[in-house]
Amino acid sequence: MPSILQVALDTPLYRLFDYRLPDTFGTVPPGSLVEVPFGRTRQVGVALGALADSAIQDNKLRDVVRVLDDRPALSPDILRLAQFCADYYHHPLGAILLATLPPRLKNTTPFVADTPWLLLTESGRIAELPARAKAQRALLDALRVAPQSRETVRAQKQGRHASALVVAGWAVWSRVAPEPADAPATTTAPPATAGQQAALDALLPALGAFGVHLIHGVTGSGKTELYLRLIDAVLATNRQALVLIPEIALTPQLEQHFRRRFPGRRFATLHSGLGEKDRTENWLAAPDCDVLLGTRLSVFAPLPRLGLIVVDEEHDASFKQQDGLRYSARDVAIARGKQANVAVLLGSATPSLESYAHALAGRYQLIELTQRAVSQAELPAIELADLKHLPLDNGLTRPAVQALAETLARGEQGLVFLNRRGYAPALYCPSCAWVSPCPRCSARLVLHRTSHRLKCHHCGFETRIPPECPSCGNPDLKALGQGTQRLEETLSALLPTARIRRIDRDTMRPRAWAELGAAVHGGEIDILVGTQMLAKGHDFPNMTLALILDTDGALYSPDFRATERLFAQLMQVAGRAGRADKPGRVLIQTAFPDHPLFRYLQRHDYAGYARTLLAERKQLELPPYSRQVLLRAEASTMDAALAFLHRAAQLAPDDANVSVFGATPAPMARVANLERAQLLIQSSQRQALQAFVRDWRPQLDTIKPRIARWSLDVDPLVF
Numbered sequence: 172m173p174s175i176l177q178v179a180l181d182t183p184l185y186r187l188f189d190y191r192l193p194d195t196f197g198t199v200p201p202g203s204l205v206e207v208p209f210g211r212t213r214q215v216g217v218a219l220g221a222l223a224d225s226a227i228q229d230n231k232l233r234d235v236v237r238v239l240d241d242r243p244a245l246s247p248d249i250l251r252l253a254q255f256c257a258d259y260y261h262h263p264l265g266a267i268l269l270a271t272l273p274p275r276l277k278n279t280t281p282f283v284a285d286t287p288w289l290l291l292t293e294s295g296r297i298a299e300l301p302a303r304a305k306a307q308r309a310l311l312d313a314l315r316v317a318p319q320s321r322e323t324v325r326a327q328k329q330g331r332h333a334s335a336l337v338v339a340g341w342a343v344w345s346r347v348a349p350e351p352a353d354a355p356a357t358t359t360a361p362p363a364t365a366g367q368q369a370a371l372d373a374l375l376p377a378l379g380a381f382g383v384h385l386i387h388g389v390t391g392s393g394k395t396e397l398y399l400r401l402i403d404a405v406l407a408t409n410r411q412a413l414v415l416i417p418e419i420a421l422t423p424q425l426e427q428h429f430r431r432r433f434p435g436r437r438f439a440t441l442h443s444g445l446g447e448k449d450r451t452e453n454w455l456a457a458p459d460c461d462v463l464l465g466t467r468l469s470v471f472a473p474l475p476r477l478g479l480i481v482v483d484e485e486h487d488a489s490f491k492q493q494d495g496l497r498y499s500a501r502d503v504a505i506a507r508g509k510q511a512n513v514a515v516l517l518g519s520a521t522p523s524l525e526s527y528a529h530a531l532a533g534r535y536q537l538i539e540l541t542q543r544a545v546s547q548a549e550l551p552a553i554e555l556a557d558l559k560h561l562p563l564d565n566g567l568t569r570p571a572v573q574a575l576a577e578t579l580a581r582g583e584q585g586l587v588f589l590n591r592r593g594y595a596p597a598l599y600c601p602s603c604a605w606v607s608p609c610p611r612c613s614a615r616l617v618l619h620r621t622s623h624r625l626k627c628h629h630c631g632f633e634t635r636i637p638p639e640c641p642s643c644g645n646p647d648l649k650a651l652g653q654g655t656q657r658l659e660e661t662l663s664a665l666l667p668t669a670r671i672r673r674i675d676r677d678t679m680r681p682r683a684w685a686e687l688g689a690a691v692h693g694g695e696i697d698i699l700v701g702t703q704m705l706a707k708g709h710d711f712p713n714m715t716l717a718l719i720l721d722t723d724g725a726l727y728s729p730d731f732r733a734t735e736r737l738f739a740q741l742m743q744v745a746g747r748a749g750r751a752d753k754p755g756r757v758l759i760q761t762a763f764p765d766h767p768l769f770r771y772l773q774r775h776d777y778a779g780y781a782r783t784l785l786a787e788r789k790q791l792e793l794p795p796y797s798r799q800v801l802l803r804a805e806a807s808t809m810d811a812a813l814a815f816l817h818r819a820a821q822l823a824p825d826d827a828n829v830s831v832f833g834a835t836p837a838p839m840a841r842v843a844n845l846e847r848a849q850l851l852i853q854s855s856q857r858q859a860l861q862a863f864v865r866d867w868r869p870q871l872d873t874i875k876p877r878i879a880r881w882s883l884d885v886d887p888l889v890f
């Protein structure tokens with residue numbers, strides 16, 4: 172009697188699929204990857220439960236094609252984490268499970284993993300071999316000194332002996348080699364600062380069990396150093412550490428820094444910058460590694476000996492995925508920590524208000540590092556250049572240019588921050604006021620002069636720069652406003668001898684960071700110009716000036732998180748100035764110098780500003796004092812998108828604890844030829860909101876006419 176296998180597939184449907192499991196397959200443990208027919212194609216699915224019977228008619232049931240034993244099964248803890256995400260984010264389980272896999276393993280073609288290293292296991296360390304097993308002993312002895320590569324083993328004709336050791340459990344073929352134990356001297360930990368020691372005293376005893384610990388430490392206070400020590404303690408108990416970092420913070424320097432600190436340990440990275448092959452190999456290596464350093468997707472990596480999770484820069488928006496499963500890797504990390512009963516460390520100089528409120532309420536342990544680790548390093552002085560009184564010349568005030576010139580004259584370096592890439596935010600016709608619209612979005616095409624293109628930063632549309640105004644034929648088109656390319660040009664003209672380097676998504680390839688770091692450290696660069704990419708995790712001791720241009724938009728944005736984000740960003744940029752023994756200086760150009768944000772910023776008073784913002788949020792019942800879910804709808808017309816949402820609101824369950832707001836066009840109403848609208852649901856009670864959405868979601872499937880796309884965004888960050 173054939174049994175039935177329930178299989179999760181990557182579909183938008185909230186259900187599992189039944190397949191007949193031929194007897195010859197034996198039992199298939201949950202988590203196993205299987206190949207099944209689906210429509211006219213074959214798909215990789217995840218086996219879940221086995222049933223004796225199916226509700227599907229016998230003649231409609233199809234057979235499992237094969238069990239993919241060329242790749243590991245998803246472990247029970249990953250299945251559990253995916254189930255948490257399915258419940259919490261109201262997303263189909265199959266889509267989540269398949270999203271946790273690297274792309275290559277979702278493919279049915281056979282996969283041969285690359286395992287180039289033979290490593291000693293714990294039991295191999297103490298194994299005793301009889302004297303007559305000479306060759307095996309020689310190999311075992313060699314392994315006790317260093318891992319052996321497959322080539323060496325082959326060249327020395329030790330293949331048979333290697334297999335014997337593997338069978339005995341004394342050695343394993345692995346995808347990762349440990350870091351060489353004879354690593355350079357930079358690996359030793361400096362003596363802990365008083366702040367770090369107090370943090371260690373509080374955290375070391377807490378490592379054995381679940382708890383969330385928020386490390387609020389000013390930039391340069393030695394948070395990274397603190398993580399390294401705690402990771403060390405976890406590795407000493409033969410457990411693994413997962414370190415999550417923001418998308419653009421994973422630089423080769425950081426990776427090197429981590430690797431060097433753990434000689435003899437196995438290290439893996441996971442991020443979207445890796446090619447498909449590397450990503451797959453590293454994912455496969457994760458179970459064997461000691462430290463996994465990666466971006467948000469690593470939160471789903473297989474780590475059977477997980478002992479600690481660190482989320483660095485926990486406030487960073489890149490931890491939230493903005494499509495598909497719209498999860499927050501920080502929040503999933505906490506869920507995972509809870510399931511695995513391990514400690515979760517959240518670190519930031521400017522914690523998210525969500526995390527900070529938890530800490531103030533005592534739900535998270537709050538650890539504060541108030542001093543910079545290097546004692547001479549003072550926090551920079553922050554000055555404002557008042558744009559109401561100072562004229563702008565190509566986006567720069569006189570004091571700004573002067574400050575740069577003085578810094579360079581002292582042989583020091585400066586950075587200029589402008590969060591807008593391209594040459595100018597738009598191309599403008601002075602005669603008819605045409606302002607380069609994107610034909611597919613409610614946005615302007617950005618002028619990129621180096622590539623001679625107009626580009627939409629929202630949908631990817633691009634076109635060549637028109638020789639004349641498409642609307643009136645005027646040949647005299649002007650660049651409107653400033654982007655980083657234009658700023659670079661302006662600065663070159665003002666400071667012709669300065670060596671300037673621009674950093675933004677147009678110039679930076681992942682590998683370019685190492686070269687950039689070396690160039691800045693080596694004094695080959697005087698001025699860095701760039702977007703927020705500049706602000707992340709770099710430590711340049713001779714960088715003593717930070718100029719910040721044009722961030723006023725955020726001060727009066729309708730987005731209630733805009734000031735929180737701006738404050739974090741400014742603190743971070745300011746943190747780049749004066750990190751070593753030289754005092755730093757920050758100059759911000761603004762037309763609103765009286766805005767309270769600047770008062771707190773000048774005092775480096777995160778806590779004060781956070782409390783002010785939290786008080787506002789509380790009064791307005793905004794997160795973290797309420798929970799939100801956003802229903803997003805996209806359709807070919809705005810009317811259709813709004814009609815869908817009106818219907819959705821009518822179908823909403825009746826619950827006095829949950830507010831359903833009116834349907835509105837999204838702030839960016841049109842992207843890639845689709846009109847977008849949204850409906851906000853809010854409640855002060857998380858459970859009530861969850862129950863509400865659980866009842867509501869199936870109703871949304873029934874709404875006619877269908878629209879292009881809709882999705883639920885739980886805990887939305889951008890609207």
Ligand code: ADP
Nearest residue numbers: 361362363364390391392393394395396544545
């Ligand atoms: P954060 O992550 O908080 O910005 P880092 O860990 O990067 O801070 O430390 C900032 C600088 O201080 C680094 O150059 C680091 O090497 C140094 N540092 C950290 N801890 C110590 C310490 N205990 N003694 C001396 N220097 C330290």
Ligand code: ZN
Nearest residue numbers: 600603640643
């Ligand atoms: Zn015109």
Ligand code: ZN
Nearest residue numbers: 609612627630
């Ligand atoms: Zn567009």
